[in-house]
Amino acid sequence: MAARPAPEKNCEHIDPRVEALVTDLIGRVADKWTMILLEILEEKGTQRFTQIARAVPDISQKMLTQTLRRMERDGMLTRTVHPVVPPRVDYALTPLGETLSEAFCGVWMWAEANLERVEHAREEFDARQVAV
Amino acid sequence: MAARPAPEKNCEHIDPRVEALVTDLIGRVADKWTMILLEILEEKGTQRFTQIARAVPDISQKMLTQTLRRMERDGMLTRTVHPVVPPRVDYALTPLGETLSEAFCGVWMWAEANLERVEHAREEFDARQVAV
DNA sequence: CGGTATCCTCCTCGATACTG
């Protein structure tokens, strides 16, 4: 109970077997499109397929479908098909998806806050490479 | 100023031009190996190349070098070559790397806490697919 | 020890075309 001077970190590590599984899960959620779709649904609430597509112009329809399906499978969001013509499909975050979105919030804020620092670091690095 | 009932979120959104850059940056840092190396260096402090390699047995030497270089370029860590024989190279997080590591902390905790929920969601989803 | 360099193989991802 004495000599640990760094209580700033609450991100302590865990059972190695669990860690492998966690690492695996990280590999799937730490994906650019997943993060972006989480953000959009968190921000705008329930959205239809085309609404999401318009909100993320860079994504191909294929990737959008694929990512939404995987997120549905992982319990991040619900997909509701309304039996009308023309078809209408709503996507909404589940509570699980919302908690993940909140967890990623810190990363978004970090990226926003440190954009310039990273840019600067790159320039310095590249300059050093040329010099050598 | 009235009817917005959800002040729980402090992850508000931003200038679209900035957002594109942020999204880009996210694409580079939201990488499995980057997250894992950040964790290891945060947890264990300065490490040599082979120490890291041993700590992450699944990574190939190529990916390890590549990821470390990119992180160095982005200002996440420093690479110190000691001119001795045999060669010795130390890797250590910079303050910037440490803040990112902390930002990812929430995601690690989420993954650890929700592993079973995700597993369960997958089983349910897969069962539903077979049924249909 | 701490890398590069090279080759080779998946597998992601985009583009296009078609459907209920």
Next chain:
DNA sequence: CAGTATCGAGGAGGATACCG
């Protein structure tokens, strides 16, 4: 509208061999 199906290019990433 909201997909599925198919094709094809390109890059990620592993295996191996060699170097300072």
